Amino acid sequence: MRILIIHGPNLNLLGTREPQVYGSASLDEIDRRLAARATELGLDVTCFQSNAEHALVERIQQARTDGYAGILINPAGLTHTSVVLRDALAAVDLPFVEVHLSNPDAREPFRHRSLVADLAVGRVAGFGAESYLLGLQGLAGHLDRASS
Secondary structure, eight states, X not given: OEEEEEEOTTGGGTTTSOHHHHOSOOHHHHHHHHHHXXXXXXXXXXXXXXXXXXXXXXXXXXXXXXXXXXXXXEOGGGGGTOHHHHHHHHHHTOOEEEEESSOGGGSOGGGSOOSSGGGSSEEEESSTTHHHHHHHHHHHHHHHHHHO
């Protein structure tokens, strides 16, 4: 089973960007941990990061054609602003889990609203890099249940 992992804007700066909020793990380290966990779960993952909204939308749109069973996504700041990202996720109709390193509900008020949460099969936030691993495990479980 193939899973697409999408990292939104500014996540390429992880490890150096506000470590008190986002932790000290780099994006490469998170991707390595995701690949290892995917192997344990019998999954094949592909990781993609972009700072460009249109590139994220195009990658989401291509996911169904490329045979992905689901998406693990950290939309980053686009969580709160991007109707087009929401529309892309709705259009491909693949199950996805929304993840965040920090807890958006414990931060500034503008971060409390997610434009994609109601479409997601689940949401994991506030556990740093572990949020991705928990989200991947949750998505794998969802896909297993859906295929039974």
